[in-house]
Structure formats: C-alpha cells, structure tokens
Amino acid sequence: MKKESIGCSEKAKASNEDNPLTEREMEVLRLIAEGKTNSEIGDKLFISPSTVDTHRRNILQKLNLHSAVQLTRYAHKHGIIINSLIILLCT
Numbered sequence: 001m002k003k004e005s006i007g008c009s010e011k012a013k014a015s016n017e018d019n020p021l022t023e024r025e026m027e028v029l030r031l032i033a034e035g036k037t038n039s040e041i042g043d044k045l046f047i048s049p050s051t052v053d054t055h056r057r058n059i060l061q062k063l064n065l066h067s068a069v070q071l072t073r074y075a076h077k078h079g080i081i082i083n084s085l086i087i088l089l090c091t
Contacts, residue, residue, distance in 0.1 A: 020062045026080070028055040032068055033075035 021029065024045075031041045038049040038056070045052070056071075065071055075081045 021059060025055055025059050025062075028052060029059055029071060029075055030080050032056065032059075033072045033081050 019026075027045060028041060031044065036044070038052040041047075041052045042049045059071065060066060063071075063074060065074060072081075
C-alpha cells in the first residue's frame with residue numbers, strides 16, 4: 001500500500017474542516033488571546049513582529065472580526081484559550 005504525504009496546510013485543513021485557520025494562525029490567535037504583543041509572539045514563534053501582524057490581519061479577515069478583543073472572545077468561545085491552559089497544566 002502506497003502512503004500519500006500531504007503538506008502542512010493540507011494537514012491543518014484536514015484536521016478541522018470547520019476551522020478556516022492554519023495551524024500557525026491558531027498559534028498566533030492563542031497568543032493574542034493570552035495578551036501577548038507582536039514582539040512577544042514573534043520571539044516565541046521565531047518569526048518577525050511584522051509576520052505576526054500579517055497573521056493577525058489574515059485571522060481577522062478570515063473570521064470577519066475587527067479587534068483583538070473580538071479575537072479573544074472568539075478564542076474563549078471556541079475553547080482555544082482553555083485548551084492551551086490545559087496543555088500548560090498537563091506538561
């Protein structure tokens with residue numbers, strides 16, 4: 001049987017068809033919801049603050065939201081913040 005490989009963006013889409021965000025955008029969203037700045041997020045994810053800002057703009061557009069407060073509400077409502085706290089507690 002031949003194994004097929006799929007790219008990272010395809011894996012992200014395959015893991016949750018209802019979620020329009022990539023895995024990286026989910027990471028950025030979680031950190032935004034935790035109150036991190038672009039610089040702090042960039043340091044944690046090893047990307048530039050301007051790349052973080054691009055991810056932030058893309059997330060806002062994909063979710064049809066307009067502010068960090070709305071992003072935080074979205075993250076809380078969809079269990080993104082809670083899940084990250086559980087992961088932190090279990091490690």
